[in-house]
Amino acid sequence: MELLLSQLAATTWLEWVAVILALAYVWLAALQNSWCWLCAFISTAIYTWLFWQVTLPFQAVLNCFYMVMAGYGYYQWRKGTNADTEISISRLPLHFHLLLVPGLLGVAYWFSLVAAGQFNSDYLWLDASIHLLSMATTFMVAHKILENWFYWFFINIASAYLYAQSGLVLTALLFVGYVGFSLFGYWQWRQQWNNRHASGLDSQPAS
Secondary structure, three states, X not given: OHHHHHHHHOOOHHXXXXXXXXXXXXXXXXXXXXXXXXXXXXXXXXXXXXXXXXXXXXXXXXXXXHHHHHHHHHHHHHHOOOHHHOOOOEOOOHHHHHHHHHHHHHHHHHHHHHHOOOOOOOOHHHHHHHHXXXXXXXXXXXXXXXXXXXXXXXXXXXXXXXXXXXXXXXXXXXXXXXXXXXXXXXXXXXXXXXXXXXXXXXOOOOO
């Protein structure tokens, strides 16, 4: 406990700001509030710099991607404020996920082999795997795919471990909290999907 407290005391103010904004992003995303994307943009801009400092290159690039997706996600969600263009929560078939996840993990392994010649890190494959899965999942959030919360559940567990090993203790604790947020987000979105399906506005079958 003393070690944890000392590590938290050594946390930079930039990491604190990034964590607070990241929490705001997840909370607002679960409530389908488009302001979540502004919080995401600022938080990920800070994390791009922080991750590069601790030799997590794939996480740094991932957060650059998040910055772009923050703008894309905001556009997609704001476009849905009109009834005619509303983005409703939808689902993807199981076989899509069974193909996507192994495929991305395989690509991540190849990325880690390539990066090994440039970066001295024991966690390149985990870094790359989180990077690719998070990119795919962010697209799911932008298009309100219900299963995104399942992806975030496992991504957040892996991320918490990776950041703890890299000395970003506060960020690791943030991602432990994200595990709970992913369950909350799924519950919120699933309720809305069920209500829409029950009202006959959604023709997709439940699973």
